[in-house]
């Protein structure tokens with residue numbers, strides 16, 4: 001479940017500082033430098049060279065220091081680690097820049113012609129108005145510049161109202177202008193801040209959604225793996241690694257249907273270890289387990305065609321499902337199995353038929369048109385196996401159809 005996220009106050013504050021410095025650094029330097037050069041041009045004919053150059057140099061140093069402070073804060077991420085200190089340095093720099101403008105105006109007021117003085121004032125007002133755009137993200141940053149630049153001029157003009165004809169008007173207008181800019185700045189500032197917060201919320205939620213989608217994908221994969229493992233566990237015999245009765249029955253059902261559709265024969269061989277109880281009793285149960293494992297390997301080696309299934313049908317009983325095999329070809333496989341087991345020569349001192357392990361095999365073969373169920377086919381093979389046992393063991397018997405059983409001794 002994704003909940004609406006709200007940006008924490010500290011996070012918002014740091015984001016505001018970052019945005020201010022990213023956007024404001026260039027703006028501050030460019031706007032003030034352009035203004036400074038223009039002012040020097042205005043003062044040039046009226047103020048002595050040294051004063052102009054000193055003012056210009058001092059201003060440039062201040063701008064460079066401010067720019068350096070912003071670069072450092074952005075690189076060191078100190079706006080995140082020490083936001084308050086970065087904040088106060090920014091405010092101080094902004095107020096100082098404003099004061100440089102104000103002092104230049106007051107200095108010029110008594111030295112340059114009135115038209116130049118008003119042109120200079122217009123320049124300061126323009127720079128102030130322009131700076132709303134890039135500095136308002138921190139309201140106090142803009143207000144510090146505004147108050148620093150315009151209030152001294154306003155109050156100086158009011159105090160010296162008698163000196164020049166428009167001083168009183170200039171003072172009042174500047175105070176009103178400052179108030180209007182503060183209101184505008186507050187509005188713009190709120191909009192900026194909301195945008196910043198919304199952007200943060202959108203990004204946070206998108207990230208969380210992405211994480212959730214990722215963990216859902218992982219969960220799905222785990223579930224799929226677990227399901228596959230469960231299916232394997234449910235279908236595989238633990239001792240021999242062969243398919244178990246459940247798996248064999250499923251395969252058998254599918255193969256009977258296929259045999260019907262493709263009009264091909266289908267055989268199964270049911271195989272039982274002879275005198276296995278005696279073997280267990282003599283050599284021990286673990287040795288009996290080993291025999292079952294070796295027989296499983298032999299059976300897997302004896303089958304080679306695609307679709308042939310070897311399974312452990314229960315206890316010491318194995319089954320081979322042989323799609324497409326007629327009874328003669330199933331017989332050949334049974335014979336091969338018998339030979340392989342004889343070659344393995346697993347000693348069995350308690351067997352009445354051989355000094356080594358032997359098996360009895362019952363083969364059942366169905367024709368495609370036979371309406372057999374898997375259980376019927378197993379019953380046929382079981383009947384053949386019973387006959388093989390009854391005939392003395394180590395034998396192979398074939399049951400070719402339900403109605404006409406056919407035996408073949410090996």
Ligand SMILES: Nc1nc2c(ncn2[C@@H]2O[C@H](COP(=O)(O)OP(=O)(O)OP(=O)(O)O)[C@@H](O)[C@H]2O)c(=O)[nH]1
Nearest residue numbers: 272273274275276277278280285286288289315316
């Ligand atoms: N070691 C071992 N023995 C098993 C396992 N499953 C069944 N058996 C044994 O297989 C033996 C089967 O004995 P019986 O059904 O009497 O058959 P048999 O002794 O082989 O006699 P015939 O089949 O008539 O030749 C029993 O002693 C079971 O304990 C197994 O997983 N491991």
